[in-house]
Amino acid sequence: MSTTIPTSQSPASRAETLPASPDGGVTAAPLEQLPSAATPPSPGVTPVETGERIDVAALGKILDGRWWQLRRAARDLALDPDLQKIESLTMEEHRERVLVQSRRLAAMGLVHRAYPPEVGGKGDPGGNLAGFEELAVLDPSLQIKAGVQWGLFGSAVLHLGNEEHHRRWLPGILDLSVPGCFAMTEIGHGSDVASIATTATYDESTAEFVIHTPITAARKEYIGNAALHGVAAVVFAQLVTKGVNHGVHAFYVPIREERADGEMHFVDGVEGSDDGLKGGLRGVDNGQLWFDHLRVPRTNLLNRYGDVAPDGTYSSPISSPGRRFFTMLGTLVQGRVSLSGAAVSVSKMALAIAVAYGTQRRQFTGADEHSEVVLMDYQQHQRRLLPLLARTYAATFAQNELLDRFDEVFSGRHDSDEHRQDLETLAAAAKPMTTWLALDALQEAREACGGAGYMAENRLVGLRQDMDVYVTFEGDNNVLLQLVGKRLLTDYGREMAKVDIAGAVRYVAARAADMTLHRTPLRRAAQSVLDTGSRARSAGHLRAAETQRELLEDRVESMIAEIATALRPARHASPVEAAALFNAHQHELIEAARSHAELLQWEAFTAALPTVRDPRTREVLTTLRDLYGLTLIEKNLAWYLMNGRISGQRAKTVTSYVDRLLMRLRPHVNDLVAAFGYSPGHLRATIATDVEAERQREAREYFRHQRAVGREPINEKELHASQQRSGLAEPGA
Amino acid sequence: MSTTIPTSQSPASRAETLPASPDGGVTAAPLEQLPSAATPPSPGVTPVETGERIDVAALGKILDGRWWQLRRAARDLALDPDLQKIESLTMEEHRERVLVQSRRLAAMGLVHRAYPPEVGGKGDPGGNLAGFEELAVLDPSLQIKAGVQWGLFGSAVLHLGNEEHHRRWLPGILDLSVPGCFAMTEIGHGSDVASIATTATYDESTAEFVIHTPITAARKEYIGNAALHGVAAVVFAQLVTKGVNHGVHAFYVPIREERADGEMHFVDGVEGSDDGLKGGLRGVDNGQLWFDHLRVPRTNLLNRYGDVAPDGTYSSPISSPGRRFFTMLGTLVQGRVSLSGAAVSVSKMALAIAVAYGTQRRQFTGADEHSEVVLMDYQQHQRRLLPLLARTYAATFAQNELLDRFDEVFSGRHDSDEHRQDLETLAAAAKPMTTWLALDALQEAREACGGAGYMAENRLVGLRQDMDVYVTFEGDNNVLLQLVGKRLLTDYGREMAKVDIAGAVRYVAARAADMTLHRTPLRRAAQSVLDTGSRARSAGHLRAAETQRELLEDRVESMIAEIATALRPARHASPVEAAALFNAHQHELIEAARSHAELLQWEAFTAALPTVRDPRTREVLTTLRDLYGLTLIEKNLAWYLMNGRISGQRAKTVTSYVDRLLMRLRPHVNDLVAAFGYSPGHLRATIATDVEAERQREAREYFRHQRAVGREPINEKELHASQQRSGLAEPGA
Incomplete structure (x- = not known):
């Protein structure tokens, strides 16, 4: 079987010239004409070429919210080497460094804004948190160290103590002479x-x-x-x-x-x-x-x-x-509000790093065998990162709203029991969403950057290790979602209590009929008529904000109504039976709370759209909002189908429509992360600079030069092909 | 508004005696009778009480597979303090320690089994990997250090070199005098x-x-x-x-x-x-x-x-x-095979730790306000951990099959191009499943153990940090899945090529009709008849292995057929268009490959069931297999609905059936992780010992004693209640 190839003249076997896939797979008839694993770019017109770039500066200001100046000032502290994290320190050195950094923050007075002027603060709770959230960009350890001192220890004295307590203890707490x-x-x-x-x-x-x-x-x-x-x-x-x-x-x-x-x-x-x-x-x-x-x-x-x-x-x-x-x-x-905000900041960093690398890095050739494809042009890469980008935008807008609410209550402008309870529920809904988002974004970014993502110098692994516990402390995420779910049940109960008995009975009966007898609800019947049209029309319908809202709201409301109905027997049951009944619906309740929290984020995203003045920017942002809405619907598509909210026909358009949105957003991905406002100096990740592009430029230049001077060796495969073309027979075995 | 309560005599306000939920939520009418966040156990009969425990020893032997003795011997190395990981070492110290440990492995000859007897090996490739996979239990760094030396560097010399190369270089490689x-x-x-x-x-x-x-x-x-x-x-x-x-x-x-x-x-x-x-x-x-x-x-x-x-x-x-x-x-x-096996071992460790803690730890009171609920009795906790347990069992059985195939090829018993290609495809399908499983299991275990999960002494965070890169190296998981997908396309193409043209046309036409005109496929029509029966009957049908297999197979086959059909125009398209077309289906292809890999795991799990002799053990294991199958179907439920494979009516039974399976498995969860064979000595996690149970025993004893000697203070809430009962009026505001 040994085939000796006298180099530079022997032809190759016809059967063996099929393109082999570069990742170790060998394709075979009848699909051998498929392009290899390396796959091609979305249509290559960049927004730069068409001049249709979005307004990054204006968008950045909206993202940074009401206290954008304080937020950016805090973020820029990360440009100071003395306030940066050093990954290689021992635990002992790191602890000491963070203490020293905390003293600097205290000396700058930056962490005191929430405290009353009498003790050296500014009475600015919202602005304080906006800045505090960005401390995670410097080093999450520093954020938590500061949070323990001024957010928990100091706040407990402020909010639970009396004026004498404030006078005696706050000065030492604020200047960090009394770490607590x-x-x-x-x-x-x-x-x-x-x-x-x-x-x-x-x-x-x-x-x-x-x-x-x-x-x-x-x-x-x-x-x-x-x-x-x-x-x-x-x-x-x-x-x-x-x-x-x-x-x-x-x-x-x-x-x-x-x-x-x-x-x-x-x-x-x-x-x-x-x-x-x-x-x-x-x-x-x-x-x-x-x-x-x-x-x-x-x-x-x-x-x-x-x-x-x-x-x-x-x-x-x-x-x-x-x-x-x-x-x-x-x-x-x-504490909960600020951890949520810190998680949003870190999510932005993760995506900024992964997008910087993904839009430079090339791997596997595509249509052109001499030019490798940019990672971000692969559909799978877009699927991995762009929905996370949409979630991060949604989380940002929701966090800005949460911070406004927090400021209203703690500044005393709208401070009542009801406002406080609402704020607590919003914070309980926000923190699970944002902290899990941070872990998802960091991990997907880490994997999307391959081996480079695993290097400490590229920040992703260190940030993920730090953020891991954010899903647990200041209220375990699952416990918080259950709390939100119980609040939703309570509110539903209040609503139901307002309805007259007959109305409630009719409501329940109608639902029961819908659920068990498969009667077609009105909404679905109407949709079936629409669905006789083209898929494009269905997709267009799904893009309508009102359709998305209706679907997302409907899911939360229906799930809560269903759980409430299922729990009714608990009222007259023994404690053991009641507890068992509640437990049997715990997972469903937590899922309903999650959908509620996602709806809040979707609403915040939607509410932010009109604040974007530039039409092109608003259009791109609306596309990103649609991606958020559609991926939520896609995630819960089975529920929408089972409950007759979406027809099978329309459901099939959801995924292809998401794919279309990904293609539309692809050209804007660099601008969309640029609007986050994290420069390479903030990110401090080697792969978020232009090293990768520079390496590629060097490689292209080298190979161009080799060809120019005739020093490039001919490829054996090409040799075989050219020998075949010239009619030479296959060499004997 | 200030209400002064003269302690021990004043009654409380009637309106304020509603039970408050312990996690910060306040429930209100008409749902105030709901039990609090603390929710109750599944019916409390343990298998120990009924004598229906599973046969842990026999199951453990099946799990450990053909080379169970070698596997256990390697695992037991973790009991030697000198071969354990020390979390607090600096990078430099850790590198040195792992080098020293590697020398010990070399001296023991434990890592040479795959090499031929001529150079001191045993010519036992399968047994070698079985032991090697367990090195991750000692320290993943040690596994990788050993893998570099004997799995990659040495194997390259063995498999790519000639006898002279072996003679010259293998001795120094095997005894580690030449680290490479x-x-x-x-x-x-x-x-x-x-x-x-x-x-x-x-x-x-x-x-x-x-x-x-x-x-x-x-x-x-x-x-x-x-x-x-x-x-x-x-x-x-x-x-x-x-x-x-x-x-x-x-x-x-x-x-x-x-x-x-x-x-x-x-x-x-x-x-x-x-x-x-x-x-x-x-x-x-x-x-x-x-x-x-x-x-x-x-x-x-x-x-x-x-x-x-x-x-x-x-x-x-x-x-x-x-x-x-x-x-x-x-x-x-x-390399790929052994990383996959190491990931399975670590997944087992993660679940063993989380289950040990989850079946001891109690949090929030349930039906009985004096007794807190064991975490594992919460439905949500079961939802978080038990499907991962089912995945880990499935991955174990699939890994055992993969190792058998590997041994067949590399022992030379079944070594042909076709066998090698099949092995490579199986390894490419296995490694993404198992390495992502390890990360999922470690993370969910980490979160399920709360703050304790974040402590390095409990192992979960360190293992997760080590295993993170397993999803990238030896073939990026996404690239591997794409390779599997292309192989599936190729095989499908071969199958289609065998069918006569008319048959193929009919096949495609039938599919087209099904897809676009919503014609009811035969299978669905039959199901609708069944569905007029009770939900229980539908669920029973889903539990049938053949139904699960049919659904899981059907999804893979249909997705591949659909992608192949969509890619047909690529055969006559320009390279750019062909590449774009392939890219437009990349995500779908990877999802099809994932479903294929999951099907392989399901099949391996199912094939293992008859090897379990004890009927009770087989029954429990079948329930666990059902949980694996049903959670796969639940995950892709929208696909099954959209494509008419499951009726809306039956789909609704899937989730409630999963819930039933969780309840059935709950009493066996300790035995199911015990069968993994990792003792506290292997796990070396403080929370996997009985410290938590001991703390609770101490607490119960303390409170019991306090009550006995009358030293327990009365609760203010109980005081209010008893004052109300005795008819005392609410104190003035």
Whole structure:
């Protein structure tokens, strides 16, 4: 079988000249004429050539929202080498560096805007968070370190303490002379804060609270600043006085003091340990704290929502222990809001890096065997990245709205129980969406950049490691979505309560008929008529904003109505049966909440469109919004089909329409990430510079020169082909 | 508004005694009777109580496959502290440790089984990989370091070299006295190996090859052992002789030598750099290598598939350059097979850790307000973990089959071009499924363990960081799936070619009618008759293995037929149009390949069921297989609906049936992960021991004692309630 090829003259076998696919596959008849794995560009007209570029500057300002100046100023801190993350530091070095960086932030006064002017702030809660969200661009560890100090520890004193507390403790908190802990979470209880087991028992004889950790499960866990730097802590504990447990309250507790050796040590009655290495955020010194009958003065109770008189009498402006608890926790909603915003910022970075690389990098030849295809021209690459880009835009607009709401409540402009509850629900819906988006975007970007994506110098892996825990802390994402789902059920219940009984019965009966007897709902019948037309017309219909809205809203409403109906028997069931019934619908409820959160993002995206003045920019952005809407519908297409909301005929157009949107957006992808406002200096990823383009230029130049001077060797395959053309026979075996 | 509560006597407001949900949500009428977020267990009968436990030992042996003894022996190496990963090491320390560990593996002879007896091996390729796959349990860095040395560098010499090469180089490779590099990938070309730009130009005057890196893009990149330890390398380069480029060939190249200073230095003509920090695998010293007219003897060409005579004449047993290239690469398929197996092992670890924690950890009270619910009893927790468990079982059985095929080919028992091509396609289908499974399992496990999942001591984050790049190297997962898709198209083309023309026309016409005119296919009509029965009957039908198989097969076949039909015009189109047409179906083709790979896993799972002797175990395993099949169908439900394969009525039963399967599997979840055979000693995750159960025991004991001695404070809420019951009025505002 050995075929000796006397180089430069022997012809090749005809049967063996079929193009082989470059990725290791061998195609065969009758499909051998297919182009190889390497696939071709979308039609090659770039917006630059047609002069139809979008208005990046104006769009950037809209994206950066109301506090765009503060946001950009914070982002630009990332240009300062002293404020950047260094990937190669040890945990110890990283912790020290982040502490030093935090001191710089304190000195700049940049992190104090939310505090009242009396203590050196600006009374600007929204602007503060806008800037704070961007600290993740510098280093997520720095953001969390700052968040622990000024967002949690300091905010607890601000929102739960009285004026005397502010006067005594806020100055040291703001200037970071007193680094502090927010000691809420315990080993035994994470999301279920109401069940923590640390106790603060009032002792009338000394007018002190005795802070105590009775069991291992009650140790404070994952507490930032606990391992090393914390000097004081706000400790959450069950307040017990006169034999009654009044629920969770917060106490200001000194935990470390300088001793004779000049070092900081735990004060007597406090112990702790170091959590050591984590999946990321290695610049934050998390640890455990626990207490052995530690005594603090009565006045260290942060007493805005509950106080104890010297004689031990408890009082509160809120008589319901449950409502009091949620009111206290609600004052700390900014943690959730700002993590959500940080996740959006990091999602933008991930896509900016992946798009920069994907629009430079070429791999596999396409129609032209001498020219390799740009990654971003592959349909699969577009499928991987562009829907994430649409999600990131949607998340950005939704975050801007959330921040406006936050500012309205915390500036006092619209501060009522109802506004606070709405804000909390919005934050609970936003944070799961944005933090999971960040992980999805970072991972897809990482994979889309191949081996280069795995190098620490390209940032994606480090950012993903840091952002990983954002889906867990400040409220586990699944727990938050369940909370949103329960709120939706409550609201639905309120709505139903308004309808007269007969109306409700009719409503339920109509739904039942729809669901079980396959009766054609009106909407579907109308659609079937439309669907006799062309697919293009159906697709056009799906592009209408009102159609998207109707479909997205309908899903949320119908799911909630269905769950509410299914849960009705729980009202008269035993606790065990009721709990089992609820559990049987838990997954569905969480999915309904997710759809609700996605609808909120879709609505925010849609609401932002009219603010874009340039028609071309608005058109492209509308296409991106459509991509967001259509991919949501595509994701839940089975539901729309099963429930008669979309005909089988129209459903088939969804995916092909998404493909069309991808092609339309392809030429604008660089501009769409440029509008995020992250320069290579912010991104600090080697592949987000022009190194890849430069390497390609060098390669092209080299091969051009080789050909020009006649030094390029002839390819064996081409040799075979030319020998065949010249009629030479195949050499003997 | 301030309500002072004189503790221990004042009653509470009636309106404020509604149960508040523990996660921050406040439910309201008419749903206030709902149980809180804390939701209840599935019916509480455990298999232990009923004596219906599955046969863990027998199942474990089936899971561990044909080479179960070798697999377990390798796994047990993880019990040796010297072979474990230490998370806190610096990169430098970790690299050194892994080198030392590699030497121990070499000394044990454990990594040589695949080599022929002449050089100290056992000629046992399958058994070798079974053990090798488990090295990831010790430390994925160690697995990759060993894989570079014995799986890539050594295998290249073994499979591409001649007997003289084996005699000269294999001893030093096997005993690790010559650590080596597999220098294939270049900066400019990752998955597209055929396009690498390093040249090996033959110089007749000296009978040497000149290895040269003409451009930056041609530098070897991400090469294991390149940064520090590599003494030699197998370098892949375009072989040029007599002015003809014969394509990619492999050369044995010494790269480092000991100099007078006693240190290892690059030899003249070789340069390199250190890739530094990566997302994980920090124990592997990846780097770049490049060459400046480095000369190696003619006989350093690994010449099994292509040789150059002293006079420069090229010869090859394979005349087609394309087929020659793929044959050479095909000999290295074991890298792909073993990474796939390692990913399965790590998926098992992830689930073993998450299930251990999820069946101990309790959070939020359910039906009984004094007893918290075990995480694994929440429906959502089951939804998050059990389908991954089913995927892991399916992947295990498919991997066992793949390993059998690998062994058949490489032992020479069934070694033909066709067998090799089938093996390569199977490996290309398996590796994306298993490596993405590992990332999904590790991430969901991480999140399901909350903050504890983020601690390095619980292993999940470190393993995820290491496994991240498994989806990229040894063939990017998307590129591999596209390769599988093209193979499916080719096979479909062959099938179609066999059918007579009239038959093919009828086939296409029938499909067209089905697709565009909504004619009811036979299968659907039959189903509609069945569907008039109860939902339970429909669900029962879906549980039938034949129904699942039919649905899963039908999807793959129909998608491929549809793509093939759509691509027909490409045969007569211009290259540009043909490339564009192929690109327009790239995503669909990759999805078809994914469905094909999932079908292979489903089939392997199904084929394994009869090997389980114990009826109860087989029943539980069948339920798990059903969960795998049903979740695949659920994932693609829209496709089945749009294409008339499942009626809307039946589709609605899929999700509720999945929920039923989850409940049925819940009692067996500990046994199902126990069968994986990873003890706490293998897992080395604190939360996979009984610390959580111990903490809970301590807490229960504490509270029980407090109640017994009357020291438990009364809850303010209970106080309000009891005061209400005793008829006391609400205190004044």
